[in-house]
Amino acid sequence: xxxxxxxxxxVDLKDVGAIYPFQGSxxxxxxxxxxxxxxxxxxxxxxxxxxxxxxxxxxxREEAARKLIDDY
Amino acid sequence: MGDNLSTVNVIFTEFYYWxxxxxxxLIHVGFCMYEVGASRRRNHMHTLMKxxxxxxxxxxxxxxxxxxxxFAFPTGFYWFTFVEDAxxxxxxxxxxxxxxxxxxxLSGVNETDIAAGITADGLNGAAIWHRLNGVFWAAFLxxxxxxxxxxxxAVIERIRMGAFWMIAVLxxxxxxxxxxxxxxxxGGWMVKYLGYHDAYASGVVxxxxxxxxxxxxxxxxxxxxxxxxxxxxxxxxxxNPWMVTIxxxxxxxxxxxxxxxxxxxxxxxxxxxxxxxxxxxTTTNIYLAPTTLSAITMNFLMALSGGMMAGYVFSKxxxxxxxxxxxxxxxxxxxxxxxxxxxxxxLIGAIVPxxxxxxxxxxxxxxxxxxxxxxxxxHGYGGFMGVVIAGFVLWGAPSSPYExxxxxxxxxxxIGACIMFLLGFIPVYILSKILNHFGLLRIPAKIExxxxxxxxxxxxxxxxxxxxxxxxxxxx
Numbered sequence: 001x002x003x004x005x006x007x008x009x010x011v012d013l014k015d016v017g018a019i020y021p022f023q024g025s026x027x028x029x030x031x032x033x034x035x036x037x038x039x040x041x042x043x044x045x046x047x048x049x050x051x052x053x054x055x056x057x058x059x060x061r062e063e064a065a066r067k068l069i070d071d072y
Numbered sequence: 073m074g075d076n077l078s079t080v081n082v083i084f085t086e087f088y089y090w091x092x093x094x095x096x097x098l099i100h101v102g103f104c105m106y107e108v109g110a111s112r113r114r115n116h117m118h119t120l121m122k123x124x125x126x127x128x129x130x131x132x133x134x135x136x137x138x139x140x141x142x143f144a145f146p147t148g149f150y151w152f153t154f155v156e157d158a159x160x161x162x163x164x165x166x167x168x169x170x171x172x173x174x175x176x177x178l179s180g181v182n183e184t185d186i187a188a189g190i191t192a193d194g195l196n197g198a199a200i201w202h203r204l205n206g207v208f209w210a211a212f213l214x215x216x217x218x219x220x221x222x223x224x225x226a227v228i229e230r231i232r233m234g235a236f237w238m239i240a241v242l243x244x245x246x247x248x249x250x251x252x253x254x255x256x257x258x259g260g261w262m263v264k265y266l267g268y269h270d271a272y273a274s275g276v277v278x279x280x281x282x283x284x285x286x287x288x289x290x291x292x293x294x295x296x297x298x299x300x301x302x303x304x305x306x307x308x309x310x311x312n313p314w315m316v317t318i319x320x321x322x323x324x325x326x327x328x329x330x331x332x333x334x335x336x337x338x339x340x341x342x343x344x345x346x347x348x349x350x351x352x353x354t355t356t357n358i359y360l361a362p363t364t365l366s367a368i369t370m371n372f373l374m375a376l377s378g379g380m381m382a383g384y385v386f387s388k389x390x391x392x393x394x395x396x397x398x399x400x401x402x403x404x405x406x407x408x409x410x411x412x413x414x415x416x417x418x419l420i421g422a423i424v425p426x427x428x429x430x431x432x433x434x435x436x437x438x439x440x441x442x443x444x445x446x447x448x449x450x451h452g453y454g455g456f457m458g459v460v461i462a463g464f465v466l467w468g469a470p471s472s473p474y475e476x477x478x479x480x481x482x483x484x485x486x487i488g489a490c491i492m493f494l495l496g497f498i499p500v501y502i503l504s505k506i507l508n509h510f511g512l513l514r515i516p517a518k519i520e521x522x523x524x525x526x527x528x529x530x531x532x533x534x535x536x537x538x539x540x541x542x543x544x545x546x547x548x
Contacts, residue, residue, distance in 0.1 A: 002468030009473040012350030020413040
């Protein structure tokens with residue numbers, strides 16, 4: 001058994017096509033890839049929202065902002 | 073026509089490796105930038121010179137004996153061999169420092185060559201090897217310098233230069249090239265008997281460097297002030313986060329050369345001389361098994377992307393860890409990136425840095441290890457996991473085009489990953505202990521606090537003050 005479909009390289013390369021593991025599972029791989037991508041956006045936006053909320057609730061923001069403006 | 077085709081192929085291959093060498097130099101620009109960026113201002117020049125001087129020191133030692141080791145050790149230690157094998161060139165003819173092939177050499181054979189035992193045919197054949205020896209040496213050398221430089225970042229701001237340079241020579245010109253002979257060559261015993269598969273050096277370069285860095289760190293100890301009296305770790309922020317991240321960006325760029333250099337760009341089945349039949353030429357990995365430049369280009373980018381995306385989320389947008397996770401993503405997928413599907417590369421590239429990140433902070437808390445740039449995590453844990461994962465995902469695939477070689481298996485790659493890590497860890501631990509015993513490993517605490525750039529600082533300040541005073545006087 002070989003995950004790439006070839007157990008030896010005793011082949012004529014002109015007859016060889018796909019050599020990646022788990023051929024035939026492309027649909028599942030794409031699904032998992034899409035879950036990763038969409039999931040990333042969800043997580044990132046949640047994190048960003050939490051960070052902004054925390055900053056808005058912080059005290060002495062005006063003083064800190066004035067210093068940052070001065071610092072340029 | 074046949075001769076012309078061979079000539080074009082040889083000169084194309086020569087140029088191909090030359091380009092990879094140029095690209096790989098950017099890795100060292102990146103290492104210097106991010107190490108200096110991570111260090112505090114009083115340690116800049118020490119940090120820079122410590123890494124920079126590893127380049128010439130590994131270069132000359134790799135000329136004298138590193139390249140010879142690659143050809144002499146595939147079956148063990150040259151004088152003591154684990155297996156019988158005849159797949160490789162004669163090390164003394166090809167890579168010994170007195171070989172005519174280690175000097176400027178064209179494709180032919182003259183009296184000097186004949187006197188040295190070099191012939192025009194066979195494995196030392198003029199047509200294939202004579203012109204290529206130098207660029208192959210250089211490509212492997214750049215891997216050597218990279219391996220040594222990985223340790224450099226972990227130990228900044230307290231190691232003596234002399235100690236680091238001894239570790240760099242040991243790792244760059246002896247240890248890594250030994251593991252390359254064993255597990256990253258067409259005739260290596262680990263490939264033959266374990267089916268070890270590590271196409272883009274997850275373990276061969278990164279795993280061993282991580283093991284070496286961890287060993288050095290254990291003996292060296294943390295930077296002063298890194299841990300609070302209660303044992304919890306303090307953050308020591310980089311003095312210039314911009315420079316750190318651009319340095320890592322530069323390493324990504326150099327990594328393209330690293331990847332390309334791991335391939336043989338164009339070779340015929342007849343030249344491979346293995347089981348492949350027919351006349352279709354191909355690109356191969358270092359084991360001479362088929363792959364394509366397209367495959368590794370897609371997989372490199374997808375693994376990088378998986379690592380950066382995961383790193384951004386798990387580090388909550390921290391720039392250093394996002395970039396480092398991208399690098400770790402590539403390293404995690406590298407062992408199998410000659411064969412993976414791009415989505416597999418992306419997912420592996422996302423998972424490996426997350427686990428490495430968690431282990432990094434667990435080790436820091438538990439064992440008080442101060443890895444200043446996360447080198448052990450990114451390269452050591454990332455590389456180790458990458459090799460192990462490749463054993464599972466590529467289970468049963470042929471490790472080599474030659475008959476009688478073991479197939480890729482989880483246990484073969486796991487044993488191989490352990491060998492890589494320990495081959496870095498054990499010798500560097502012993503060397504560090506010896507250096508420490510003689511008081512040669514660590515900078516004294518007083519100077520560490522004062523800053524490692526103590527040498528020449530007074531002269532620098534005096535010169536600056538003098539020119540400032542002179543210029544001010546001219547204004548009056």
